[in-house]
Amino acid sequence: MIKNIMKKLFSVTMIIAVLFIYMVSPVPVDAADKEPETLGDLKEQLADLKKQKAQNDAAKQSTKDEIAQKENAVKQAEKEITQAQSDIEKAEEEIEDSNQKIADLKVQTENVLKVLQHLQSENIYLKYMSDASSITDLVMRISAVEQITDSNQKNLEELETLIKKNEQLQKDLAEKQKTLSSKIDNYQKAITKLNGNLETYDKYALDINTQVKTMQEQVDAYTKLCKDSANSYLGDKEKLSDCTNVPYNAGWLKPLNKGSVTSLEGYRTDPITGRKYSFHSGIDIGKNPEGTSVYAAAAGVVSGIVNRYKCGGNMVYITVTVGGVKYTTYYYHLLQIKVKVGQVVTQSTVVGTVGGGPSTWSYDSCSTGAHLHFGVAKGWYSGSIPTSKVIVPPGFNNKKGYSWTVRTAYYG
Numbered sequence: 001m002i003k004n005i006m007k008k009l010f011s012v013t014m015i016i017a018v019l020f021i022y023m024v025s026p027v028p029v030d031a032a033d034k035e036p037e038t039l040g041d042l043k044e045q046l047a048d049l050k051k052q053k054a055q056n057d058a059a060k061q062s063t064k065d066e067i068a069q070k071e072n073a074v075k076q077a078e079k080e081i082t083q084a085q086s087d088i089e090k091a092e093e094e095i096e097d098s099n100q101k102i103a104d105l106k107v108q109t110e111n112v113l114k115v116l117q118h119l120q121s122e123n124i125y126l127k128y129m130s131d132a133s134s135i136t137d138l139v140m141r142i143s144a145v146e147q148i149t150d151s152n153q154k155n156l157e158e159l160e161t162l163i164k165k166n167e168q169l170q171k172d173l174a175e176k177q178k179t180l181s182s183k184i185d186n187y188q189k190a191i192t193k194l195n196g197n198l199e200t201y202d203k204y205a206l207d208i209n210t211q212v213k214t215m216q217e218q219v220d221a222y223t224k225l226c227k228d229s230a231n232s233y234l235g236d237k238e239k240l241s242d243c244t245n246v247p248y249n250a251g252w253l254k255p256l257n258k259g260s261v262t263s264l265e266g267y268r269t270d271p272i273t274g275r276k277y278s279f280h281s282g283i284d285i286g287k288n289p290e291g292t293s294v295y296a297a298a299a300g301v302v303s304g305i306v307n308r309y310k311c312g313g314n315m316v317y318i319t320v321t322v323g324g325v326k327y328t329t330y331y332y333h334l335l336q337i338k339v340k341v342g343q344v345v346t347q348s349t350v351v352g353t354v355g356g357g358p359s360t361w362s363y364d365s366c367s368t369g370a371h372l373h374f375g376v377a378k379g380w381y382s383g384s385i386p387t388s389k390v391i392v393p394p395g396f397n398n399k400k401g402y403s404w405t406v407r408t409a410y411y412g
């Protein structure tokens with residue numbers, strides 16, 4: 001039971017840690033739920049993000065105050081749990097001691113009863129009294145028998161008291177454990193309510209400050225691309241698809257020459273926090289050392305770059321069109337980034353190199369070893385990927401252990 005309580009305490013602490021990052025970072029938002037079609041759409045999304053950032057900044061202090069209150073509540077809960085654990089251990093020791101005393105008293109009582117039974121059954125008691133040499137000796141012999149009887153009676157009373165005490169300790173212990181479990185459950189519910197919907201939160205989601213920076217770079221890049229395009233420049237009405245000459249994609253290629261899927265897209269137990277039903281917005285590809293070249297899985301335009309992010313490290317977003325369908329591809333945990341925003345890339349372009357290992361751990365907290373996090377979402381986005389748009393990357397069967405040794409491999 002104690003292990004279960006401490007396990008729950010650890011879960012609460014980890015949820016608070018995730019919650020703290022989630023709220024102070026500040027709060028990630030999916031401002032890009034609507035896919036931008038024109039340069040004006042992109043600018044409008046940037047303006048909306050800036051408004052949200054202003055609101056977020058204004059509410060930052062109240063958010064900090066709320067976090068502080070929750071932290072204090074958890075600290076108090078930790079103190080109570082620590083004290084309760086100590087009380088539980090003491091109660092268990094007392095129960096153990098009582099059980100030993102009960103066992104000893106039972107043996108003593110049984111021995112006394114055997115003696116008394118023996119005296120009564122064979123008239124030894126009368127012989128013992130009649131053998132007294134004097135009145136004084138007789139009185140002493142009677143007194144000795146009475147003392148044995150009294151002692152046995154006291155043992156029986158003490159035995160009864162200990163049994164009742166033991167039973168009460170066990171009841172108190174059960175009640176204390178029940179109260180603690182209820183308190184921890186209440187804290188978990190409160191934290192979940194405060195966080196909104198923690199189960200669907202994507203840990204790779206960019207905070208609003210990073211989104212503003214990333215989208216500003218995209219707006220600047222597309223503004224230049226649109227002005228420099230061969231098509232007539234229509235200002236904010238210019239379609240983003242008309243601003244670039246993206247090579248045609250007949251299909252997909254693997255982002256690495258070789259590799260093996262080590263973690264799947266979708267809901268899973270987070271390998272770092274241990275949180276269940278944590279959304280994983282792509283597949284993890286291992287079996288490559290840091291520095292291995294990462295290629296664009298499809299030709300397109302680099303729509304976003306994030307450097308040294310707290311969860312994902314160095315990140316690249318590329319908008320592509322394959323078979324007439326728009327997609328956003330993204331590459332996380334890169335050691336180096338080899339492209340820039342607005343750059344047109346082909347399937348032969350090296351977008352970066354594999355990271356995720358010790359070289360990136362100083363700033364990337366969401367990786368335990370060298371690998372590429374590769375994701376695909378339907379629609380064109382610049383960094384904030386709506387969870388509902390994420391799909392299993394084409395060419396992968398979302399099966400752990402799936403491996404390949406050539407980029408043109410489709411399904412194994």
